[in-house]
Amino acid sequence: xxxxxxxxxxxxxxxxxxxxxxxxxxxxxxxxxxxxxxxxxxxxxxxxxxxxxxxxxxxxxxxxxxxxxxxxxxxxxxxxxxxxxxxxxxxxxxxxxxxxxxxxxxxxxxxxxxxxxxxxxxxxxxxxxxxxxxxxxxxxxxxxxxxxxxxxxxxxxxxxxxxxxxxxxxxxxxxxxxxxxxxxxxxxxxxxxxxxxxxxxxxxxxxxxxxxxxxxxxxxxxxxxxxxxxxxxxxxxxxxxxxxxxxxxxxxxxxxxxxxxxxxxxxxxxxxxxxxxxxxxxxxxxxxxxxxxxxxxxxxxxxxxxxxxxxxxxxxxxxxxxxxxxxxxxxxxxxxxxxxxxxxxxxxxxxxxxxxxxxxxxxxxxxxxxxxxxxxxxxxxx
Amino acid sequence: xxxxxxxxxxxxxxxxxxxxxxxxxxxxxxxxxxxxxxxxxxxxxxxxxxxxxxxxxxxxxxxxxxxxxxxxxxxxxxxxxxxxxxxxxxxxxxxxxxxxxxxxxxxxxxxxxxxxxxxxxxxxxxxxxxxxxxxxxxxxxxxxxxxxxxxxxxxxxxxxxxxxxxxxxxxxxxxxxxxxxxxxxxxxxxxxxxxxxxxxxxxxxxxxxxxxxxxxxxxxxxxxxxxxxxxxxxxxxxxxxxxxxxxxxxxxxxxxxxxxxxxxxxxxxxxxxxxxxxxxxxxxxxxxxxxxxxxxxxxxxxxxxxxxxxxxxxxxxxxxxxxxxxxxxxxxxxxxxxxxxxxxxxxxxxxxxxxxxxxxxxxxxxxxxxxxxxxxxxxxxxxxxxxxxxxxxxxxxxxxxxxxxxxxxxxxxxxxxxxxxxxxxxxxxxxxxxxxxxxxxxxxxxxxxxxxxxxxxxxxxxxxxxxxxxxxxxxxxxxxxxxxxxxxxxxxxxxxxxxxxxxxxxxxxxxxxxxxxxxxxxxxxxxxxxxxxxxxxx
Numbered sequence: 001x002x003x004x005x006x007x008x009x010x011x012x013x014x015x016x017x018x019x020x021x022x023x024x025x026x027x028x029x030x031x032x033x034x035x036x037x038x039x040x041x042x043x044x045x046x047x048x049x050x051x052x053x054x055x056x057x058x059x060x061x062x063x064x065x066x067x068x069x070x071x072x073x074x075x076x077x078x079x080x081x082x083x084x085x086x087x088x089x090x091x092x093x094x095x096x097x098x099x100x101x102x103x104x105x106x107x108x109x110x111x112x113x114x115x116x117x118x119x120x121x122x123x124x125x126x127x128x129x130x131x132x133x134x135x136x137x138x139x140x141x142x143x144x145x146x147x148x149x150x151x152x153x154x155x156x157x158x159x160x161x162x163x164x165x166x167x168x169x170x171x172x173x174x175x176x177x178x179x180x181x182x183x184x185x186x187x188x189x190x191x192x193x194x195x196x197x198x199x200x201x202x203x204x205x206x207x208x209x210x211x212x213x214x215x216x217x218x219x220x221x222x223x224x225x226x227x228x229x230x231x232x233x234x235x236x237x238x239x240x241x242x243x244x245x246x247x248x249x250x251x252x253x254x255x256x257x258x259x260x261x262x263x264x265x266x267x268x269x270x271x272x273x274x275x276x277x278x279x280x281x282x283x284x285x286x287x288x289x290x291x292x293x294x295x296x297x298x299x300x301x302x303x304x305x306x307x308x309x310x311x312x313x314x315x316x317x318x319x320x321x322x323x324x325x326x327x328x329x330x331x332x333x334x335x336x337x338x339x340x341x342x343x344x345x346x347x348x349x350x351x352x353x354x355x356x357x358x359x360x361x362x363x364x365x366x367x368x369x370x371x372x373x374x375x376x377x378x379x380x381x382x
Numbered sequence: 383x384x385x386x387x388x389x390x391x392x393x394x395x396x397x398x399x400x401x402x403x404x405x406x407x408x409x410x411x412x413x414x415x416x417x418x419x420x421x422x423x424x425x426x427x428x429x430x431x432x433x434x435x436x437x438x439x440x441x442x443x444x445x446x447x448x449x450x451x452x453x454x455x456x457x458x459x460x461x462x463x464x465x466x467x468x469x470x471x472x473x474x475x476x477x478x479x480x481x482x483x484x485x486x487x488x489x490x491x492x493x494x495x496x497x498x499x500x501x502x503x504x505x506x507x508x509x510x511x512x513x514x515x516x517x518x519x520x521x522x523x524x525x526x527x528x529x530x531x532x533x534x535x536x537x538x539x540x541x542x543x544x545x546x547x548x549x550x551x552x553x554x555x556x557x558x559x560x561x562x563x564x565x566x567x568x569x570x571x572x573x574x575x576x577x578x579x580x581x582x583x584x585x586x587x588x589x590x591x592x593x594x595x596x597x598x599x600x601x602x603x604x605x606x607x608x609x610x611x612x613x614x615x616x617x618x619x620x621x622x623x624x625x626x627x628x629x630x631x632x633x634x635x636x637x638x639x640x641x642x643x644x645x646x647x648x649x650x651x652x653x654x655x656x657x658x659x660x661x662x663x664x665x666x667x668x669x670x671x672x673x674x675x676x677x678x679x680x681x682x683x684x685x686x687x688x689x690x691x692x693x694x695x696x697x698x699x700x701x702x703x704x705x706x707x708x709x710x711x712x713x714x715x716x717x718x719x720x721x722x723x724x725x726x727x728x729x730x731x732x733x734x735x736x737x738x739x740x741x742x743x744x745x746x747x748x749x750x751x752x753x754x755x756x757x758x759x760x761x762x763x764x765x766x767x768x769x770x771x772x773x774x775x776x777x778x779x780x781x782x783x784x785x786x787x788x789x790x791x792x793x794x795x796x797x798x799x800x801x802x803x804x805x806x807x808x809x810x811x812x813x814x815x816x817x818x819x820x821x822x823x824x825x826x827x828x829x830x831x832x833x834x835x836x837x838x839x840x841x842x843x844x845x846x847x848x849x850x851x852x853x854x855x856x857x858x859x860x861x862x863x864x865x866x867x868x869x870x871x872x873x874x875x876x877x878x879x880x881x882x883x884x885x886x887x888x889x890x891x892x893x894x895x896x897x898x899x900x901x902x903x904x905x906x907x908x909x910x911x912x913x914x915x916x917x918x919x920x
């Protein structure tokens with residue numbers, strides 16, 4: 001694989017893990033706050049506020065890495081951005097609108113914490129939670145489209161038919177897998193935080209919440225065990241991708257295979273086993289920070305490896321089914337899409353080795369900055 | 383003349399309006415990210431020198447404001463970025479292909495900003511004055527570097543490197559000679575298949591051979607036609623290129639996409655100039671970056687004036703009043719200095735550059751058309767304006783009515799190629815407001831320094847940030863609206879830059895509404911976090 005892909009993968013990986021965590025936190029915080037309001041529990045209110053602070057940092061990390069991801073794409077693959085920009089107004093439009101409303105909700109929820117009337121604060125919390133799910137809705141539509149171009153029409157110019165895009169066989173499992181993966185990871189993250197907190201001070205609220213988040217993680221993991229195979233089966237519509245992941249296990253379909261990614265699938269499976277093992281031990285045992293941390297880290301890595309598996313298994317194509325659909329696309333779009341959807345078609349000006357050196361240095365600084373954020377929010381917060 | 387109608391008549395009016403809303407929201411916020419670090423440095427230096435705690439408190443308030451504003455700026459930047467990709471995908475593709483470096487490097491400038499701004503905000507209590515000075519200086523470097531990089535791209539869009547303007551202030555328009563023209567370095571293998579004599583007859587000039595190829599000046603008419611054909615997926619055989627390719631070579635190249643030929647030439651040209659430098663060599667870059675920074679400083683200064691004036695009006699504590707008055711003094715003095723430098727120096731530098739490289743825009747700015755009421759003509763200052771622009775009383779301002787309506791492309795344009803005349807009024811309102819604000823800053827600073835803090839003065843002061851923001855917005859409006867119908871002057875028009883699948887008015891209206899809500903949420907946040915606690919202290 002070419003080096004540009006690794007740069008993109010690195011920033012995308014951090015972005016996607018932060019996004020997944022953010023989805024869960026944006027759901028859990030309004031729920032906790034609501035419960036604290038209804039019961040008048042100030043300690044629970046404090047916990048909710050602390051988690052919201054972590055959410056703000058998560059959002060910042062996801063934002064920075066998301067921006068870096070987009071700029072890398074623009075610089076390395078400008079023709080892909082040109083094509084994508086022309087046809088993806090609907091899915092990206094949903095995502096942008098949601099990002100805007102989500103940001104508005106963050107501001108309102110944060111500054112209205114003690115000053116808004118309850119109904120107004122709750123409303124902004126509901127908005128916060130809903131938009132946390134509509135942002136990935138738009139992006140996952142694009143990802144599903146990049147598996148197989150359902151809804152693509154070429155009538156003088158290419159465009160996406162909305163209903164056709166929604167009928168993409170990989171969209172529903174991909175989106176639902178993202179949602180439940182995020183909830184599972186986020187629940188485990190909070191349970192680990194509470195376990196850490198309970199090492200110092202054992203409070204009733206922390207204990208209750210710890211127990212609830214663990215239960216949510218169990219349910220989430222169970223649902224993921226159904227959604228994972230569903231998504232894998234939906235990839236039958238994307239034979240090259242399916243082959244790249246499963247052919248080494250003897251489950252290949254007819255058609256091409258470009259890169260063997262079965263090893264990454266195996267790693268993902270091992271991580272899932274570790275996650276399940278840790279969760280089961282936690283459920284039937286006592287509070288254990290190290291075990292909670294193991295469950296959380298394995299959940300984060302499961303998300304990361306899952307995303308990488310999804311991304312690398314369609315190398316060298318942005319659009320996994322391009323080899324299959326290419327002959328149905330009229331010229332000159334066949335030529336244009338053929339090269340703009342190739343991951344190996346890097347912009348010649350952005351192939352300078354010095355640029356890679358500067359990028360590596362910049363990314364190192366980027367990671368140090370993330371380390372700083374994590375230190376500030378997790379270890380120096382209330 | 384229907385000025386609004388003329389402006390709306392260019393392609394993609396709704397998309398242009400939505401872009402104005404999105405980018406203006408981003409710029410409204412960014413000015414403080416550019417301006418506040420400098421004001422924090424000055425406050426900290428004053429504190430270090432005097433050990434007077436009020437300067438430290440002032441710096442802390444501004445650092446807090448910087449933290450909030452930066453967060454909103456980052457979010458509005460993400461939205462603007464996506465908006466540009468979806469509304470102007472072909473422009474973004476071209477930018478990503480040929481002038482990507484500043485956009486790429488800006489990620490790291492953004493990183494410097496975010497790191498040091500939040501180091502400063504989170505670590506305020508734990509860091510000494512020297513540490514704070516270092517952090518805020520680094521935050522300033524990040525913010526200004528980010529501004530410098532993005533402004534270089536915008537400057538390239540205003541006047542690309544290698545552009546040769548179509549006007550000579552002594553002799554007049556040069557459209558008959560094929561101007562404006564763009565410098566291109568054509569690879570020798572492409573030159574070998576071209577009928578150079580035909581190209582020369584169309585206005586191309588050969589500058590000479592370079593190691594990368596042959597340097598030529600090609601009329602913008604041809605360049606923009608090729609850009610249009612590139613993004614319409616035309617093949618060489620159906621392109622205007624077929625008219626200038628040697629007959630014996632046409633057979634072997636006729637099935638190539640025009641985009642591939644143009645791409646080879648543009649990549650070669652950028653390589654020969656240097657991909658890291660190409661945008662910074664735009665002839666309007668120096669004036670643009672200075673003017674943008676000057677606007678940011680001026681707006682920030684007047685916002686500080688407005689903020690402390692409001693607090694003085696509401697304050698009942700004498701002790702707090704002394705503190706607020708000090709803040710007001712610092713703000714008004716710096717605002718006076720910045721608006722003077724901005725207007726007399728930075729504005730002039732940019733004006734001269736625009737006169738030399740965007741003569742069509744200058745003609746519209748000065749309203750040198752008989753179809754509208756012109757301020758410069760009515761006031762009899764056309765001679766003075768041409769002297770300011772060109773340094774000679776012999777020079778003449780470019781005449782708007784003599785600009786060919788179809789100068790921007792070959793074979794006739796489906797729209798008016800001349801810039802919208804409404805910018806004449808935008809420009810003169812902007813200039814008039816700037817002069818009034820500058821004079822007001824002079825009078826206000828004299829009165830404040832003499833200890834006059836009358837309620838009327840303070841109430842007018844409260845309005846100054848709004849006026850400064852309006853002036854700043856008008857400045858951008860003149861720059862961006864005045865470039866129409868070009869997206870990149872001399873290269874790409876808006877119809878080419880525009881998406882093939884635009885949205886509907888309802889969804890655009892909704893997005894605009896949400897953008898405005900974000901701006902209101904920012905104001906609410908600043909009010910709650912900065913203003914309300916200060917009032918409670920009263």
